[in-house]
Amino acid sequence: MTFLTSRTRRTFVMAALLSLAIATAPAQNPTARIVTAANSFLETLTPAQRKVVIFDFNDTKQRARWSNFPTGFIPRSGISLRQMTPRERTAALTLLQTVLSPRGYEKVQQIMDGDEVTKLVEARNGNRPPGGPGGPPNGNGGPPPGASGQPGGAPPPGANPGGSGPPRLSGDMFGKDLYFISFLGTPSTTSPWMIQFGGHHLALNITIAGDQGVLTPTLTGAQPALYTANGKIVRPLGQESDKALALLNALDDTERKQAVLSYQLADLVLGPGQDGVILQPEGLKASAMTGRQRAMLLDVISEWAGIINKSAAEARMAQLKADLDDTWFSWSGPTTGTPGKNITAYYRIQGPHLVIEYAPQTLGGDPALHVHTMYRDPTNDYGAALVKK
Amino acid sequence: MTRKLILLAALVLASTPLASAHRLDEYLQATLLTLHKDQVQASMRLIPGVSISAAVIAAIDTNHDGTLSPEEQRSYAEHVLGDLTLTANGQRLQPTLVSFTFPQPGEMREGTGEIHLDYTVALPKLGPTRALMLEDRHLPQASVYLVNVLAPTDRDLSVTAQKRNSQQSVYELDWTQANLPPAHWWTITNSVGFAGIFRLGMRHIAEGTDHLLFLLALLLPAPLLAQQGRWGAPAAVRPSIVRILKIVTAFTLGHSVTLALAAFGIVHVPGRPIEVLIAVSILVSAIHALRPVFPGREAWIAAFFGLIHGLAFATTLGELGLDRWQRVTGLLAFNLGIETMQMIVVALTLPSLLLLSRTRAYPAFRIPAALFAAFASLGWIIERTSTLTLPVDSIVNAAAHHAAAVAAALFFASLAASARAPHSLLGGAAKRSYL
Secondary structure: OHHHHHHHHHHHHHHHHHHHHHHHOOOOOHHHHHHHHHHHHHHHOOHHHHHHHEEOOOOHHHHOOOOOOOOOOOOOOOEEHHHOOHHHHHHHHHHHHHHEOHHHHHHHHHHHHHHHHHHHHHHHOOOOOOOOOOOOOOOOOOOOOOOOOOOOOOOOHHHOOOOOOOOOOOOOOOOOOOOEEEEEOOOOOOOOEEEEEEEOOEEEEEEEEOOEEEOOOEEEEEOOOOEEEOOEEEOOOHHHHHHHHHHHHHOOHHHHHHHEOOOOOOOOOOOOOOOOOOEOOOOEEHHHOOHHHHHHHHHHHHHHHOOEOHHHHHHHHHHHHHOHHHOEEEEEOOOOOOOOOOOOOEEEEEEOOEEEEEEEOOOOOOHHHOEEEEEEOOOOHHHHHHHHO | OHHHHHHHHHHHHOOOOOOOOOOOOOEEEEEEEEEOOOEEEEEEEEEEOHHHHHHHHHHHOOOOOOOOOHHHHHHHHHHHHHOEEEEEOOEEEOEEEEEEEOOOHHHHHOOOOOEEEEEEEEOOOOOOEEEEEEEEOOOOOOEEEEEEEEOOOOOOEEEEEEEEOOOOOEEEEEEEEOOOOOOOOOOOOOOOOHHHHHHHHHHHHHHOHHHHHHHHHHHOOOOEEEEOOEEEEEOOHHHHHHHHHHHHHHHHHHHHHHHHHHHOOOOOOOHHHHHHHHHHHHHHHHHHHHOOOOOOOHHHHHHHHHHHHHHHHHHHHHOOOOOHHHHHHHHHHHHHHHHHHHHHHHHHHHHHHHHHHOOOOHHHHHHHHHHHHHHHHHHHHHHHHOOOOOOHHHHHHHHHHOHHHHHHHHHHHHHHHHHOOOOOOOOHHHHHHHO
16 A cells, blocks of 8 residues: 555656656747747858848837838838748748747738738739849848839839829839848847848837847738638738727727717827827726626737737736726727628727727728738837836 | 918829828828927827828929928928917917928828928916817818827826817817916915815814814813812903913914924824824813813913814815925915914803803803713714714714804803892992902
């Protein structure tokens, strides 16, 4: 009896030790894995490329060099997927997969694929054929303004002042490979550094400081916000639309009256360049919501907070959950939607450490097909709060 | 220039839009306001869409040389400010241009150029409730507007409402400002004036029955002489008046000292023990009114318990949340209110006490009154040291409620009693021996 018991006990101890060993066997926390993936990517680059891709951590100009615009309008720095060799591209996407959650990575892919759809549509509409393979090697950190957008010897648009139409669109304007990667600082498990990845309708600004990962500010957008790929309908930002509408529908009349603003919002209030701005909040405060509504609000928020990898996302969600009483939800525009289509209304979620804006764009006809969103922590843009410590 | 702009804008609106890329036929005007106590700062971003950019460029580049000179930029910036209407609480205000930056015409043609204007609006002297109206009439046919205010970092400022028309071209910001410096010395804060705090002081005595009861109990034996451990014959009128004035003055001195000390946070005593001590002070003076405990030293007792009553007054004053400087005037107003009410009470009861003390009927008034005070104070002591609730307050308040009638009845009763009394002040020759 005693023998059996002690043997059982020993088995338990062995099992516990074994499982502990398995749990720590990869021995790499998320930051270590990200650093490894980043270094693997950087090793594939030539020294000249590496020079172009790495900026000083405190380069405030590069930090803010992101936009909702196509890269042809607002040039990004770093190097694009188009400029990369297949090996480099694989390493870059592996890094992205490591730093993001599976759903976040998928969302990014769908935004990029959407831009490919735009490229094909524009080509079909005769707005110049897609650019030839290779494209212009703009590796020197940004061409002068005005030099973008007309690679093939097109007449300069400024030739007839006053009457120049919109800029020409081409394969250098859209496409899933016109997304740029850059680094601020060098990958490290201890000191802070940043990965930027973006292009048209996408700007990921990821600050990594020790075991912490910060995704703010990040811009996502989509046009077309609904397209068919491999026979399947894709809505890159469909959950952002559906979950928010569900929350609005879950509000009672009094709550809805508070949440729905009486005026139009034509665009993002805190779009590119508006870092660290803390607005006077408006709308319905989550402290007045029911438990179910609060859970739905958190679920909407998770569409942005969950883009980054699991451990960083969990820490962020815990912070936002703690802030929930002081978090506001406001809505402007139509309060109804069509199932399977995006809303055409603007909404904002604002808390002490959060601003989310969802802004359909009237441009190009159907606002349901064109959306810009912004995800911020005005107190911690580019990890400012982490770096201060 | 305005007419040309509108004309161009109208032309541009008719031009063809494009499927992709960005802002086209709209002129986005986004304003962020920052509130300060004496001014409002505004930061304006103006972003012409692709198809309106030519009109905007033409409006800025008045000499059509293809560049935007600093003079042309300033002139356009001033023109934009000229298209704004700003009022604060209905008063028309003028914006002052602080800075401006313009993009290259090429950037504007692509729809990515942002014009930045910063301006300020000085606020006139306003009350605590404030409203700023901002109407933007710059290119209304082509423009979309965004107007927002930053959450104020100044703790004295709090935004109460933001109202906009549907386009946001008309915006109203309502806010309040706390801790405004007083406009006049007698307006202590904008919610409470000198007169208000003075009345508060008066009410505190009139309704603070425990303070009143203490004082009255102490005054009850004041016109009498202590003889062999008992209250005996009435004292002469002049020494009686002097003694009463001494008691009242000592009480005033005592409570003024602690009221001032507590109001400025020099002493801080929890409220509950003070309330108990006040009840004890009533009990002590009630016992003294029955049998002389400290004859001749009433003023000292009044001063000592005055110190305790002053701490209770300070609690009331503290609830007003005055700042340090406001407290000086607040303290003065409050104390004057207390003294005034005290003087009224003494003026109303003193003649009756003097008259009645000279009659045989006086013990019949003094003893029940002292017993009433003693029982009330005992009730309060029990209430304030335990969780028991006794009907003390309601009984005392009922009596206090009819204070004027009681005082009048007392006065007439004393007149009637003294008309028949040998030692009466109204009793002819005998009175001289006492004067």
